[in-house]
Amino acid sequence: MTQTHHREAWSSRLGVIMAVAGSAVGLGNFLRFPGLAAQYGSGAFMIAYFISLLLIGFPICWVEWTLGRYGGQKGFHSSPGIFSVLLRHPAGKYIGVLGVIIPVIIYTYYVYIEAWCLGYAFYFFTGKLSLGSDVAAYSEFWSNFVGANRDGMTLEGGQNQVVIFLAIVFSLNFYLIYRGLSKGIELFCKYAMPVLVILAFITLARVLTLGTPDASKPDQNLLNGLGFMWNPGDVSKQLSNPQLWLAAAGQIFFSLSVGFGVIITYASYLTNRDDVVLSGISASSTNEFCEVALGGMITVPAAFVFLGSAGIVGQGTFGLGFNVLPLVFSKLPYPWFFGGIFFFLLFLAAVTSSLSMLQPGIAFLEEGLGLKRRQSVTLLGMITAIGCLFVVYNSKDLKALDTLDFWVGTFLIFILATILIILFGWGIGVEKGWTEAHKGAEIRIPSFFKPIIKYVSPLYLLIIFSLFILFNVFGWDPSTGAFQPSSYISDLVGETPNAAARLSVLFIVIVAAFFMVLIGTAGKRWDNAKNGANLPDNQDSETES
Amino acid sequence: MTTGGWIIMVLSVGGVTSLFSWALYRVLSYRPQPEKLHGFNIDTHDTDEG
Numbered sequence: 001m002t003q004t005h006h007r008e009a010w011s012s013r014l015g016v017i018m019a020v021a022g023s024a025v026g027l028g029n030f031l032r033f034p035g036l037a038a039q040y041g042s043g044a045f046m047i048a049y050f051i052s053l054l055l056i057g058f059p060i061c062w063v064e065w066t067l068g069r070y071g072g073q074k075g076f077h078s079s080p081g082i083f084s085v086l087l088r089h090p091a092g093k094y095i096g097v098l099g100v101i102i103p104v105i106i107y108t109y110y111v112y113i114e115a116w117c118l119g120y121a122f123y124f125f126t127g128k129l130s131l132g133s134d135v136a137a138y139s140e141f142w143s144n145f146v147g148a149n150r151d152g153m154t155l156e157g158g159q160n161q162v163v164i165f166l167a168i169v170f171s172l173n174f175y176l177i178y179r180g181l182s183k184g185i186e187l188f189c190k191y192a193m194p195v196l197v198i199l200a201f202i203t204l205a206r207v208l209t210l211g212t213p214d215a216s217k218p219d220q221n222l223l224n225g226l227g228f229m230w231n232p233g234d235v236s237k238q239l240s241n242p243q244l245w246l247a248a249a250g251q252i253f254f255s256l257s258v259g260f261g262v263i264i265t266y267a268s269y270l271t272n273r274d275d276v277v278l279s280g281i282s283a284s285s286t287n288e289f290c291e292v293a294l295g296g297m298i299t300v301p302a303a304f305v306f307l308g309s310a311g312i313v314g315q316g317t318f319g320l321g322f323n324v325l326p327l328v329f330s331k332l333p334y335p336w337f338f339g340g341i342f343f344f345l346l347f348l349a350a351v352t353s354s355l356s357m358l359q360p361g362i363a364f365l366e367e368g369l370g371l372k373r374r375q376s377v378t379l380l381g382m383i384t385a386i387g388c389l390f391v392v393y394n395s396k397d398l399k400a401l402d403t404l405d406f407w408v409g410t411f412l413i414f415i416l417a418t419i420l421i422i423l424f425g426w427g428i429g430v431e432k433g434w435t436e437a438h439k440g441a442e443i444r445i446p447s448f449f450k451p452i453i454k455y456v457s458p459l460y461l462l463i464i465f466s467l468f469i470l471f472n473v474f475g476w477d478p479s480t481g482a483f484q485p486s487s488y489i490s491d492l493v494g495e496t497p498n499a500a501a502r503l504s505v506l507f508i509v510i511v512a513a514f515f516m517v518l519i520g521t522a523g524k525r526w527d528n529a530k531n532g533a534n535l536p537d538n539q540d541s542e543t544e545s
Numbered sequence: 546m547t548t549g550g551w552i553i554m555v556l557s558v559g560g561v562t563s564l565f566s567w568a569l570y571r572v573l574s575y576r577p578q579p580e581k582l583h584g585f586n587i588d589t590h591d592t593d594e595g
Contacts, residue, residue, distance in 0.1 A: 017572060043553050227546035230554040282568035289565035293558045442575060
């Protein structure tokens with residue numbers, strides 16, 4: 001791995017791949033993907049899933065790696081800085097705000113879910129999560145734990161100790177980010193990712209040897225569990241369902257961490273002699289392996305074997321992960337061990353992802369405002385702590401978390417990814433972009449990806465985005481043609497608006513405005529540096545120590 | 546588990562596992578070429594004839 005003139009750099013090639021893969025591998029791999037595949041009939045879903053991987057997953061991944069490295073070679077590591085180079089227009093840096101606020105805001109609620117995982121691992125290892133064979137008991141435990149019954153519940157003390165776990169994971173994240181790119185993120189991911197895969201293999205081995213645990217229910221066996229996950233339904237009919245395509249494309253998006261502003265920042269620490277093509281495909285394939293080969297084989301089959309299809313259908317990601325699976329593990333021999341390692345696995349997956357959400361903000365504060373590491377970590381820590389407390393306090397029905405996830409973790413990601421792919425294919429030009437991508441490359445991108453990147457990916461993204469707006473925002477029912485705005489709209493402007501939802505959107509606006517102001521200041525600083533002195537190299541501060 | 550289910554599972558799991566294995570092999574087997582440093586060619590004229 002070649003070093004740039006900045007001290008902040010990756011120390012090894014495997015390290016950067018593990019860091020990007022760690023960013024991508026998260027709760028969605030083990031909880032969201034299996035739930036969606038089973039819900040939509042795996043045959044059709046997998047077809048749409050792999051088509052989406054080919055048409056938007058890999059292309060956007062290469063685009064982000066390439067644009068990030070390109071910006072890094074021009075001296076920028078933050079999304080606003082990189083966009084100012086890419087667009088060559090004063091307004092360019094303001095578009096880059098998306099690459100900062102998306103990861104920062106997602107961090108504010110993701111770290112809360114991370115705390116749940118650590119808490120569940122702890123409670124399993126200490127034997128406190130053996131609540132019998134009724135899923136309602138686990139559901140009640142979870143509601144109390146996360147404060148889903150009323151606002152402010154988790155801050156009242158008593159039995160709800162999620163705040164303690166939150167303080168631990170919050171501190172861990174900022175400790176690692178303070179240590180810097182190579183000594184913090186890279187070092188942690190190099191150990192955490194292999195451990196995560198080993199834990200997943202142990203869990204997988206246990207699931208694949210379940211057989212028929214309850215002789216009185218012979219239908220609930222492993223083969224039928226795998227069948228529930230993988231048996232195709234009426235493929236052609238299911239493929240005509242636009243919601244299926246939306247779900248598959250959305251899963252590819254969130255799973256690969258494309259459009260988050262993370263990869264573009266990570267790749268900016270590479271040089272032209274470093275490969276981005278093989279690295280990009282390696283990180284993506286690691287994520288796909290964890291998602292399809294591990295997540296797809298563990299969660300749903302295990303839940304089916306103990307609960308049957310009735311126990312799985314209708315469960316969302318959290319229901320499956322924090323209500324159904326704890327019950328499943330409690331029925332296994334050594335529940336403390338298998339439950340503990342599974343939730344510790346989820347915790348590791350979450351930490352490697354949340355770490356990546358902090359680096360774009362740190363990179364911007366350091367290169368935009370000239371802050372030292374200690375200052376940037378403190379400022380970002382304060383911003384994210386305020387957001388996190390907001391999410392934790394507004395815990396009733398997890399409304400704040402859900403609202404932020406919808407508008408930032410879904411809506412804005414679509415927008416940023418669309419901007420990036422159009423910028424690469426049409427702004428820079430696919431030929432120049434192609435040349436840029438292959439600098440230092442060890443493998444070549446198959447040439448059929450050229451028209452895909454230029455025409456198919458943007459079109460596919462725009463179609464999926466339109467479907468998303470149509471179905472998930474305006475609530476269009478294709479069978480009747482009627483529109484019934486989703487709760488994300490009615491919570492804001494309906495007859496009975498929800499205060500937490502409104503405050504969540506206000507929070508997004510305030511954070512965006514705050515960073516816009518900072519970007520304006522950063523722009524002046526960059527202009528001054530361009531016109532006179534060199535750019536102050538505060539972004540190279542690995543740590544002050 | 547139907548035959549279709551087996552086919553989809555094997556293709557999906559096998560496909561991503563193969564891709565992951567190939568990528569991992571390529572990354573781990575990569576040996577960077579040592580960087581060639583080109584110095585100045587100083588012409589000492591000691592090979593000139595006459």
